[in-house]
Amino acid sequence: MFKASVITLFPEAFPGPLGVSIIERARTEGLWSLETVDLRAFGIGKHRKVDDPPAGGGAGLVMRADVAADAIDSLPDDGRPRLYMSPRGKPLTQARARSLAEGPGAVMLCGRFEGLDERVIEARNLEEVSIGDFVLAGGEIAAQALIESCVRLLPGVAGNQASLEDESFESGLLEYPQYTLPREWEGQGTPDVLLSGDHKRIAQWRRSRSELLTKQRRPDLWAAYPQGPEFRASETDDERD
Numbered sequence: 001m002f003k004a005s006v007i008t009l010f011p012e013a014f015p016g017p018l019g020v021s022i023i024e025r026a027r028t029e030g031l032w033s034l035e036t037v038d039l040r041a042f043g044i045g046k047h048r049k050v051d052d053p054p055a056g057g058g059a060g061l062v063m064r065a066d067v068a069a070d071a072i073d074s075l076p077d078d079g080r081p082r083l084y085m086s087p088r089g090k091p092l093t094q095a096r097a098r099s100l101a102e103g104p105g106a107v108m109l110c111g112r113f114e115g116l117d118e119r120v121i122e123a124r125n126l127e128e129v130s131i132g133d134f135v136l137a138g139g140e141i142a143a144q145a146l147i148e149s150c151v152r153l154l155p156g157v158a159g160n161q162a163s164l165e166d167e168s169f170e171s172g173l174l175e176y177p178q179y180t181l182p183r184e185w186e187g188q189g190t191p192d193v194l195l196s197g198d199h200k201r202i203a204q205w206r207r208s209r210s211e212l213l214t215k216q217r218r219p220d221l222w223a224a225y226p227q228g229p230e231f232r233a234s235e236t237d238d239e240r241d
């Protein structure tokens, strides 16, 4: 079972959006578990202080190393990766979500304020993970995003495993455009090829659309795509809708 443990000053932020739909159902079915650890409980003194001004001066407050370490050490070291949600971290990818989902779970530390005393990151072997190049007020939403990206990949969680394989990033490409009913909507039809019943042509159309979109929107992914540099989507894409 995938076990998620989240160290946070705001346990009430959980399960949040993890408490709905397929993610919640998977939890009630025992496919994964969620535990929160209240960082405040490890605070210092009567006021349970968890932060102090930065050494060297400057704005804001920094989460104390001793408090964070006590919270981490309250969990058994069971070999799960220990992650510190942080905008300085390695950006989370679908590949990383998949590798985490194949493992026993994760321990996640959510920062607040200006972040965490640097010493505890190394001393407790925390891996910094970012959910993107923007700054949140705290790590809770980042931890939720990470957990959700992992849990939906666990066997038995999403109804259709094939639909997972087709998705954005799984092949190194963005997903092709999707259509459903009505066939005609506000003067726009549905690409003929999708109504042809010809599965081979449909697959080719989708692949070429995925490649075109990736090339246009994500040159970084396109450059890393094995067939990317040789593929000329504009020349070979004769299935325009």
Ligand code: SAH
Binding pocket: 084, 085, 086, 087, 088, 109, 110, 111, 112, 113, 114, 115, 116, 129, 130, 131, 132, 133, 134, 135, 136, 137, 138, 139, 140, 142
């Ligand atoms: N001063 C820090 C930002 C602190 S934001 C800096 O410039 O790097 C407060 C907390 O929010 C962080 O400790 C982290 O836990 C969380 N956080 C903010 N942005 C994040 C992101 N993009 N990914 C993951 N966690 C993030």
